[in-house]
Structure formats: C-alpha cells, structure tokens
Amino acid sequence: MANGIPVSAMSEATVLPYTYGLTGVNVPVDNLSSRGLFTSIALVFLVILVIRLVQMGVAHLRLLTSMGETSSGLQNYWSRDSGSYWSAVKRDLLYAPLGNRRHNRELQLSKAINVGTIPSRFDTLLLGLYFTSNIVYTLLLDYTVLDKAAIWAEIRGRTGHLSVINAVLIFVFAGRNNPLISLFGLSFDTFNLLHRWGGRIVIIEALVHTFAWGVNEHAAKGWNGINSAFATSSFIQFGLIGTVALLIMLFQSPSAIRHAFYETFLHCHQVLAFIALLGIFYHAKLGLLPQLPYVIFIICIWSYDRLLRWARLLYRNVSLKKGLTKITVEALPGDACRVTCFLPRPWSYNPGMHAYIYLPAVSLWMSHPFSIAWSSTRGHHPADEKLPTSTADFALASRPCTSLSFVIAKRSGMTASLYALAASTPSHTIHLTGLLEGPYGPSHSLHSYGTVLLFAGGAGITHQLGHVRALLAAHAAGTTAARRITLVWTVRYAAQLEWVRPWMDEILAMPGRREALQVLLFVTKPDERHEIRSASERVKLIPGRPKPEWLVEEAWQKRVGAMTVGVCGPGALADEVRAAVRGVEKGVVVDFWEEAFTW
Numbered sequence: 001m002a003n004g005i006p007v008s009a010m011s012e013a014t015v016l017p018y019t020y021g022l023t024g025v026n027v028p029v030d031n032l033s034s035r036g037l038f039t040s041i042a043l044v045f046l047v048i049l050v051i052r053l054v055q056m057g058v059a060h061l062r063l064l065t066s067m068g069e070t071s072s073g074l075q076n077y078w079s080r081d082s083g084s085y086w087s088a089v090k091r092d093l094l095y096a097p098l099g100n101r102r103h104n105r106e107l108q109l110s111k112a113i114n115v116g117t118i119p120s121r122f123d124t125l126l127l128g129l130y131f132t133s134n135i136v137y138t139l140l141l142d143y144t145v146l147d148k149a150a151i152w153a154e155i156r157g158r159t160g161h162l163s164v165i166n167a168v169l170i171f172v173f174a175g176r177n178n179p180l181i182s183l184f185g186l187s188f189d190t191f192n193l194l195h196r197w198g199g200r201i202v203i204i205e206a207l208v209h210t211f212a213w214g215v216n217e218h219a220a221k222g223w224n225g226i227n228s229a230f231a232t233s234s235f236i237q238f239g240l241i242g243t244v245a246l247l248i249m250l251f252q253s254p255s256a257i258r259h260a261f262y263e264t265f266l267h268c269h270q271v272l273a274f275i276a277l278l279g280i281f282y283h284a285k286l287g288l289l290p291q292l293p294y295v296i297f298i299i300c301i302w303s304y305d306r307l308l309r310w311a312r313l314l315y316r317n318v319s320l321k322k323g324l325t326k327i328t329v330e331a332l333p334g335d336a337c338r339v340t341c342f343l344p345r346p347w348s349y350n351p352g353m354h355a356y357i358y359l360p361a362v363s364l365w366m367s368h369p370f371s372i373a374w375s376s377t378r379g380h381h382p383a384d385e386k387l388p389t390s391t392a393d394f395a396l397a398s399r400p401c402t403s404l405s406f407v408i409a410k411r412s413g414m415t416a417s418l419y420a421l422a423a424s425t426p427s428h429t430i431h432l433t434g435l436l437e438g439p440y441g442p443s444h445s446l447h448s449y450g451t452v453l454l455f456a457g458g459a460g461i462t463h464q465l466g467h468v469r470a471l472l473a474a475h476a477a478g479t480t481a482a483r484r485i486t487l488v489w490t491v492r493y494a495a496q497l498e499w500v501r502p503w504m505d506e507i508l509a510m511p512g513r514r515e516a517l518q519v520l521l522f523v524t525k526p527d528e529r530h531e532i533r534s535a536s537e538r539v540k541l542i543p544g545r546p547k548p549e550w551l552v553e554e555a556w557q558k559r560v561g562a563m564t565v566g567v568c569g570p571g572a573l574a575d576e577v578r579a580a581v582r583g584v585e586k587g588v589v590v591d592f593w594e595e596a597f598t599w
Contacts, residue, residue, distance in 0.1 A: 024153025066481035075561035116255030242279030319344030351466030355438030450561020457569020
C-alpha cells in the first residue's frame, strides 16, 4: 500500500496510458525516420538513374559513330575501356555473385524441395543497407527516459510507423505497372527480390509493434487485460487481424512452398495481403493514427495497378468488330507448347519483354508471365479461315491482326494442364479464347555493340530470338553497330529444336544473316539413333554441353567494337556465363546481363 492505494493499482494507472494512443510515442522522430528512409532509398535510385542516363548517352553516341561499314576504326576505339575503375566495379560488385560463383543456380535440399537462390553481391549490399537502416531508425529512442513503459510505447510507435512505411515500398515494387522498371532499366525480378525482403521487414516490425503493445498491456492488466482487449476493442481486433494475416504470409512464403504450390501460394498471398491491408486500414482509422494517409496511399497504389491492368486487358483484347483475343496452342515434341495469340488490335513490343497470358479454359482467372518469342501481322486467325460472303467480310479480313507467340515448357500446374489438353487432340492443336496483358519489362537495346553473344537454355530461347531478329534487320538497314552476332542455344533433346523452327527459318532467310550471325545449337542428350550434323559453318549442331568460358573467350578474341553477353536459361547456365564474363581481361568493354524470373 502507498497512501492507501494498492501497488497494483498504481502500476496499472502508471502503465495504462502507454498502451493506447500516442502517449509515449515520439511522433517527430517517427516522421524523421520515415523521411530518412525515403531519402536514403531515393538517393540510391538517383545514383542508379544517373548511371543509367550516362550509359544510355554513351551507348547512343557509340551507335551513331559505329553504324555503317566504314566504322572499323571507331569500333576499335569503343572496344577499350578508358578507365579501369568502372571495369572493376562491374566485375567485383555489379556482376559478382555473393561468393565465388553461385547466384541464380537454385539451392535444393532434394529434387522436390527448392529453397531459392543466393542474392548477388550488389543485391546483398542493397538489402544489407535496407535492413541496417530500419534497425537504426527503430533504435533511435529517447534513452534518457527511465520509465520502461514509455520506452516500450516508443518502440510500439516506431515499429508500427516503419512497418506501414515499408509497406508503401513493397506495394510499389510488386506492381506490374511499376514505373520504376522502365525509368531505371531494372528488371521485374530485381523489384520482386526487393518486394520479398521488404515484406519480411514489414512483418518483423509488425510483430515487434504487437509485442511492445502486449508488454505494456500485460504490465497494466495482466493476461486478462490482453484477452479482454482482443474480445472487446475493435481497434485492437483489426490490428490483430492485420498482424495474423502478415504472420501467415511469412509462414507460407518460403521458396520451397512457393515453388511446390505456386498457384495456391499466389491465391493465398493475394487474399492475405488484402486482409492485412484491410485490418491495418481500420486499425489506423479507429485509432486516429497519423499513419492513415500512408495506408490510403497504399490502397491508391494497389487500385491504380489493378485498374490499369483491367483497362489494358479490355483495350488490348476486346473489339466490337473482331471479338476477343484468340489463342492457338500446339503441343510440340520435347514437352512444350507453342502458343500464338491473335489480338484484335495492333500491338508493339521491344525484344526481351514479356506478357501475361490468361487462359480461362485451363486456369480460370490466373495469369502467368512468359517471354515474347515472336510477333507478326496477318489478316485473320487460322480458325476463322473462310470465304468472305459480304463486303463487311472483305473489310474485316483486310484489317491486320497482330499475333504474338510464346514457347511454354511443361512444368506443373497450368503449364502441365495446357500441354495435356493440346496433346490429347489428334492434331495436337487446340483453339482457345483468352486474354493477353502487357507487354512488360525493360528492353535491353543491343544495337550499340559491335559484338553480341547470346546464351539461351531450353525455353530461354524465346527471350533471345527477338534480339537476333531486331539486330539482323538493323544490320541490313545499316542502323546498328553489330557486326558479329552469336546465338548459343542449349537443349536436352534434338526434338526440342522444333520449338522455334518456323521463326529460326525466317531468321536464317533474313538478308545479311550469313555475314553477321552464327548459331551454335548444343544437344546435351543426343539420340544415338540420329546423327548430329551441322547445317553449315554458320549454323552448327553440336552434341554435349557448351563451355561458356571458351565461347566468351573466343568471342572476345574476335570481337568488333564493344561487346555484350546476355543469358536467359537455367540458373546453372547463367552462373557459368557470368563467371566467364568476369574472367575477361581488364580494360575492355564487355557488358553482361541476364534475364531471370524467380519467385
């Protein structure tokens, strides 16, 4: 007893004010921490933007001075790197794996359990700074205050504030219409990496926020107080809904689960994100919290992305005169489908971009991303071939129809169902109605390089075909610096070469192809019943696996001008190509890029 008041009552009266509202919450420092976080991230992206603009300027100048047949002297000039500093940055930071070699090759506990990939050295640096900044801002507390309840209240306010601030970032990073992708020339895969790790930070801070509240609530009223708050307070209930939804997302998001049950994961992830956002919104609204405008901004970001996607879908795929997008699916040897989408309105895309395909007959409302392999313009869809019977029919048939084609390798889920459906028909071909969304992704312009070396593994060939086609067309027109183009494609079986045969035939018939293009086709498991023979010196069919270090070294020795090396395929192939590029002699211009789509 103290002055007739029980000690427990004094404790409750002292601690209780710190369990709700803004008592003990240092709002000015909270705002300072969010400004600091936004500013530091903005500075990083500003540096990336400046570097990108400089690279674009150099590439444009290199292209202008290297076009035409009389530019060999200038090509030699551009092949040398004027300073060793940038070469070292690329080799030891931008292109470097975290360790010695492994980056995109998946870590597997078994054939069925995939635990993800290892971030690159540059990605690790960014993520390390991101994590460290959140820790520092969380620990910017007023340590002169001796009241533990006040300290816990400040932690509660800080972590709740930072959790919402980081949620703004992860919603921006996750959007398909993320404007930062085009602005900074970064891939969706990079922003997906930031989204995943940013999401983990949001969840950790939300859990600390809830724990800090629980410490003070327990000190004031014990477990009965906590249970009573959960049962009677709408403010606490909505906060708990948000936290629980985030916690479930954490447990269902490891790579092994995502890859084993991807479509189920995606459905659950989107529903849980909506529930978490709903809970956080009403938690902030009922508590009159200063984070409410940020939550509303998140809702606006999400709504903008969804509305823009729906608008694109309607505009691209629906026509009053031509109807909906029609899709032809051909089951091919080697467990893959060639999918051609005939769109009612003209499309344009740049090489290296991807699109999302909706096939309601196969996967209802689900959409899946695939690299665009080929595009063409024709008058109509094959399934609509018929003799015109009226003037309107003639007019309709004369309108061009853009077709975009993809190669979809059979995996599991939607891709397996699609292949089985097409393979079950006598002609191995089906005609469906669907939707196409896109195109998305940055486009790597390769026209300023005199030497272009492209690696592809399996269905990764779809990403490289567009580049080869564009380079050969520009070479014939004299509008590119490219003089040596080498395409290296690795498949398991010779039958898989049929995947792109129609398009490869078109490429091999393009003017100037013999002078500029060499195609190396590697078959790792050749059929002994069939002899592996090369069509010519410019198109070689080779049994076995490629040696990227040999191919990169040979291309470097014979290079004309600046050189670029790109890869799209399995992680092991990408890591080998990366290592080969990093091993090239210092002082020469050899740029590396890879296309990956990891989840």
